[in-house]
Amino acid sequence: MEPQQNLSHTHLFSAQQSRQIDRFAIQSLNMPGILLMKRAAWHAFQTTQAFYPDIRKLDILCGTGNNGGDGFALAQFAQLQGKEARIWLLGDAQKIQHDALTTFKEAQALGIPIQSISKYPSAQTHHEKRLIIDALFGTGLDRPLSAELQTLIQAINEKDLPVIALDTPSGLDSDSGRILGAAIQAQHTCSFITYKIGQFTLHGRDLCGQIHFFDLGLPDDAYRQNLADSIGMHGMRYWRDKIPKPDSTHHKGRAGVDLLIGGNSQMEGALQIAASGSLHCGAGLVHIYSPHSGYLRDIPEIQCHAPENSDLKTLIAKADAIAIGPGLGQNDWARQSLRELIENAHNKTLILDADALNLLAQKDDSEIAAIRKTLQQGHNEWILTPHPGEAARLLNCSVEDIQNDRAHAIRQLQQKYGGIVVLKGNGSLIFDGKQMELCPDGNPGMAVGGMGDLLSGIICALAAQNKNPFTAACLGVYLHANAGDKAAETFGLAGVTPSRMLDSIGKLLE
Numbered sequence: 392m393e394p395q396q397n398l399s400h401t402h403l404f405s406a407q408q409s410r411q412i413d414r415f416a417i418q419s420l421n422m423p424g425i426l427l428m429k430r431a432a433w434h435a436f437q438t439t440q441a442f443y444p445d446i447r448k449l450d451i452l453c454g455t456g457n458n459g460g461d462g463f464a465l466a467q468f469a470q471l472q473g474k475e476a477r478i479w480l481l482g483d484a485q486k487i488q489h490d491a492l493t494t495f496k497e498a499q500a501l502g503i504p505i506q507s508i509s510k511y512p513s514a515q516t517h518h519e520k521r522l523i524i525d526a527l528f529g530t531g532l533d534r535p536l537s538a539e540l541q542t543l544i545q546a547i548n549e550k551d552l553p554v555i556a557l558d559t560p561s562g563l564d565s566d567s568g569r570i571l572g573a574a575i576q577a578q579h580t581c582s583f584i585t586y587k588i589g590q591f592t593l594h595g596r597d598l599c600g601q602i603h604f605f606d607l608g609l610p611d612d613a614y615r616q617n618l619a620d621s622i623g624m625h626g627m628r629y630w631r632d633k634i635p636k637p638d639s640t641h642h643k644g645r646a647g648v649d650l651l652i653g654g655n656s657q658m659e660g661a662l663q664i665a666a667s668g669s670l671h672c673g674a675g676l677v678h679i680y681s682p683h684s685g686y687l688r689d690i691p692e693i694q695c696h697a698p699e700n701s702d703l704k705t706l707i708a709k710a711d712a713i714a715i716g717p718g719l720g721q722n723d724w725a726r727q728s729l730r731e732l733i734e735n736a737h738n739k740t741l742i743l744d745a746d747a748l749n750l751l752a753q754k755d756d757s758e759i760a761a762i763r764k765t766l767q768q769g770h771n772e773w774i775l776t777p778h779p780g781e782a783a784r785l786l787n788c789s790v791e792d793i794q795n796d797r798a799h800a801i802r803q804l805q806q807k808y809g810g811i812v813v814l815k816g817n818g819s820l821i822f823d824g825k826q827m828e829l830c831p832d833g834n835p836g837m838a839v840g841g842m843g844d845l846l847s848g849i850i851c852a853l854a855a856q857n858k859n860p861f862t863a864a865c866l867g868v869y870l871h872a873n874a875g876d877k878a879a880e881t882f883g884l885a886g887v888t889p890s891r892m893l894d895s896i897g898k899l900l901e
């Protein structure tokens with residue numbers, strides 16, 4: 392995904408921020424709320440025509456808030472274009488107010504049938520195909536759905552009719568991507584004014600289907616005040632353009648020296664994948680430090696060092712960036728290597744992954760504080776790359792706690808451990824204590840052994856070549872996810888493997 396570079400297209404906002412942006416546009420920029428609602432409905436109607444031009448009958452399921460208001464307005468556009476629109480109302484019509492009341496009354500005046508959703512046929516009784524418009528709840532959904540509403544939503548999902556959700560699928564928490572009891576499964580979602588965080592994390596991507604974004608004409612000024620706590624989604628090109636391109640004076644010393652530590656017994660493959668990732672990402676020199684490095688002599692580009700004949704301190708001194716973790720294990724050698732790295736690194740970027748994170752998770756608060764101090768005194772930066780399981784160990788909580796609010800979890804991780812945190816998974820997040828970025832790319836085919844090792848190697852190579860570790864982490868995550876998407880295109884989801892992604896990484900960097 393390569394969004395355009397205006398603020399609305401490159402940031403994700405919470406439900407509360409979305410409301411503040413709406414309010415700012417209406418109150419400070421004098422954009423009438425009703426105009427925004429009509430624009431939203433018009434774009435959504437155009438979306439119905441773009442994807443389902445032949446469906447004549449629209450079932451528009453509306454709540455009593457402004458999301459329902461969008462639905463009442465869409466019903467009018469549909470009716471005026473000769474479609475058969477029916478409104479199915481959830482809740483008491485007396486509750487409808489303001490702009491939604493205006494569009495409700497207009498729909499009534501046009502003679503559009505409005506019935507209670509309790510009368511909505513539970514089974515498909517019509518032969519002619521119908522399109523469902525989900526305008527039950529948008530950003531105003533603020534609590535779990537009752538058992539009755541959950542049953543209703545499940546029944547809608549079981550109809551097997553195409554669904555276009557307005558703003559966000561009803562039942563999806565716009566902030567976290569959680570399902571609040573039950574949620575509409577949409578094929579398309581028309582997101583208005585803001586991209587919502589929950590659309591790109593946890594269940595959001597699956598429930599939204601294809602997302603179509605409409606800023607409704609709001610200028611950048613409407614978003615600026617809410618940027619502080621927003622999440623960036625700048626796309627791969629943005630981060631790639633931040634790194635200098637190699638020119639003809641390029642030489643291997645300038646392309647960065649990587650050191651990768653790991654590859655303990657039975658886990659040599661992990662370090663091999665990480666090293667291949669570094670090599671394919673333009674690393675000038677890749678050194679590995681592993682107790683079983685003999686197997687890597689097959690890859691002539693990699694310089695292998697074993698503990699019995701190499702001094703780790705010397706290797707650390709030569710490297711620009713050092714990744715520790717792929718296949719590291721947790722034995723004495725692993726612990727000793729992590730300790731030596733922390734004590735001897737100066738002006739380096741360290742990437743901690745896998746068992747290096749598990750070892751870190753075993754430390755108490757005072758030990759963590761001491762490590763952070765040592766790293767700081769040595770002018771080092773570290774990048775921690777946990778998957779949700781490792782993140783749970785680092786925060787001493789459950790994986791569910793992490794996944795239920797990933798943005799909150801990454802803030803807690805960064806606060807506890809400092810540096811830059813990459814919280815991997817669907818909608819990987821990158822946070823340095825100030826800026827947060829979400830990468831919407833990648834696919835479930837990437838949930839395969841070795842994928843995280845590849846990412847460590849990629850980030851290590853980029854960090855060795857760049858002064859800015861946050862850029863290295865963001866670009867690394869995007870490159871990795873896009874290489875995964877390319878592999879999925881060629882080989883199918885089941886055919887995605889780290890080795891099959893290597894060849895596209897270099898191309899994606901150009």
Ligand SMILES: NC(=O)C1=CN([C@@H]2O[C@H](COP(=O)(O)OP(=O)(O)OC[C@H]3O[C@@H](n4cnc5c(N)ncnc54)[C@H](OP(=O)(O)O)[C@@H]3O)[C@@H](O)[C@H]2O)[C@@H](O)CC1
Pocket residue numbers: 413414417424425427428429431454455456457458459460461486527528529530531532533534535536537540557558559583584
């Ligand atoms: N100018 C603008 O502002 C624009 C806004 N736009 C649109 O407005 C949407 C936001 O509208 P909104 O704030 O009115 O909230 P909305 O999503 O309709 O939900 C509120 C309703 O849901 C109800 N409710 C909540 N949770 C519930 C639960 N668990 N179970 C049951 N009921 C529950 C709640 O009821 P109550 O809490 O009062 O009982 C209330 O009735 C936004 O997503 C976008 O589509 C666009 O038109 C662009 C311009």
Ligand SMILES: Nc1ncnc2c1ncn2[C@@H]1O[C@H](COP(=O)(O)OP(=O)(O)O)[C@@H](O)[C@H]1O
Pocket residue numbers: 777778815816817818819832833834835836837838839840841842843844845846871
């Ligand atoms: N469903 C998904 N969508 C997008 N990316 C995914 C998905 N599942 C896994 N990934 C990515 O694949 C990588 C898996 O890393 P990790 O769990 O550490 O793997 P391993 O430990 O097997 O090397 C992460 O970068 C993660 O973001």
Ligand SMILES: [K+]
Pocket residue numbers: 458525526527528529556557558559560561
């Ligand atoms: K909705």
